[in-house]
Amino acid sequence: MSRTVTDVICPFCGTLCDDIEVVVSDDGRKLHEVYNACAIGAEKFLHSQAKDRITRPRMRQDDGSWKEITYDEAIDYTARILVNAKKPLMYGWSSTNCEAQAIGSEIGEVVGAVVDNTATVCHGTSLIAVQDIGIPSCTLGEVKNRADRILFWGCNPAHAHPRHMSRYSIFPRGFFTGKGHTARKVIVVDPRPTDTANVADIHLQVEQGRDYELFDAFRVAFKGEQLPDFVAGIPKEKIYEAAEMLKSGRFVIIFFGMGVTQSLGKNHNIDAAIAVTRDLNEYTKAAIMPMRGHYNVTGSGQVWGWLFGFPYAVDLSRGFARYNPGETTANDLLRRDEVDAVLVIASDPGAHFPFSSVRKIYELPSVAIDPHETPTTEVCKVHVPVAFVGVEVGGCAYRMDNVPIETRKVVEPPDGMMTDEEFLRRVLERIKELQGV
């Protein structure tokens, strides 16, 4: 027999949907079906049931093959590489809970590591801009209930955050938005004709890498100053029209994604986007929000924010927190040979970092903590499989709008498997033993 668990949180993307229903076996050991989630979210739940799942730590042998080791051996290896290093890198943290992130932070402090999360290749640039000029933001609830002007800039939620548009941004009927999408105007800025752009009232097909200029043009247009005939490949009339559409709304929300955070200008693009939002508040109410990818990358920034004062790329090597993207960011550290050991957890740099950085991970003492077999586990010396957070263990996660949501355990992990939190706690104990403190 089976039973249904309701109000489950989807631990996949930053939308962190909280209305998932999961059908599990009576003994809570098997997960049968997933309802309400989008395809990628459902896949995440079902993945935990894979028959060929790796359930014990493994160490790479000289001939390239894997040898199964015990969790104790994996704990000892991890503790030793961190203790022996002068400046270890502890990277990832975006697909695990805040509890594990907090213990990881303590380890980072004890061993003098650099801790960095996936924001480094994603929305880290947004965080730089926020520190530079602040951010007028809001919650997704406010968007649903109030927003009538929706601007998607360099993001494609139709594919990356599939339920975002139906739950929050375009279609839902909220308290002051009873007419749903018919009373909302949607603007999409993207060089490509995406599926999100298909539902837009205005699609500004910006020239690749000219977002900064287009943001500036919006600001000039708001002030009624003259624009050149074309900016970023877009005729000025269209820019004035879009600017008017935004100004005439009751509540404007700007969502932005990696199309602007990782194209030419990076943090400058977001800096300018926030300035656009600030300008709009002269005429109406406006807010801006990054479309965070991993379900708890936001939480990782929160945890480090309250512990160290910085949301990513925190260098703890000298006993105090330093933060300077360009120097203390994972790829720069690897590229420049600034670190001498690597711990990867809850992320996949093997798939997302440039090859030159991945090769550095391969050359260094390294451990990957991940439920899955990934390109990263392929280049690390030790792979520690762990329980799926949000499926086999609960814990706190932060949605893209910085709202904390407690994820739920719905099934048991395979027998004898550790969670991220348990494993890190044991590593911390072992480190203290090795350091004699």
Next chain:
Amino acid sequence: METVTLTMKNQPDLYLEADNITPDAFAGKKVEEIADLHVYVGREQHRLGEFFEVSGRAGATPETTKIVINGDLSRVKYIGMKMTGGEIVVNSDLDMYVGAWMQGGRITVNGNVDSFAGTGMKGGELIINGNAGNYLGAAYRGDWRGMSGGKIIVSGNAGSDIGTFMTGGEIIIGGDVDVHVATHAEGGRIVIKGNAKSRLGGQMVEGEIYVFGTIDLMMPGFAYRQDVDIDMDGIKGRFALYEGDLGERHRKRKGQTIYGKIYQLIEA
């Protein structure tokens, strides 16, 4: 002026953080005391003498102390950080943060420097006989008060993000620069003798940029005003004057709105 000579004898495994290599830290110390100053490799603290041969003698004050550094320093950070006086001459390439937050004195680097040179500089002179990396004379992360005084002279090219949040002082680049010049600047002057790419003066409130060569793309927020003749401080010729960033906030003085200014050379 007394001179201390440092010669690099051992390379660090990773990078060396040498914020103690300043006339301020050396002044009044004997050679052995200088060799005992701290440097860092990752979390490990070491003696400066483990990496450098130290000779000569320091002056009684920073102003009377000169430091000459030889060897390969391409993995050394923070030389001359926060120095207030005296002189440093480096005969090598250097890594990041040379002259960061410096307040006085002079640093001459006979080689290239990596990023963040002259970060948050307040005074003094930083002369780079080579190329500079990104964030030359920029603000430190999150600080809205960038370089406020002093002078940076680079004979070669510079990277992106020079003079971010600059409020005063001068940066002179002999060659070309990458994108984003004087972003958010509220004062100061940047002279580019070579070519510029795009995004000059983005979100600029006040200050001046002079470009002798080409500009790939002007920001939409900069409007052409008029041609002007200039002859001052080695800047001579007929320039096209652009004002902006029109999208940004601006102060008023005597009823006049003050804009950031970009001057582009038309003829020498």
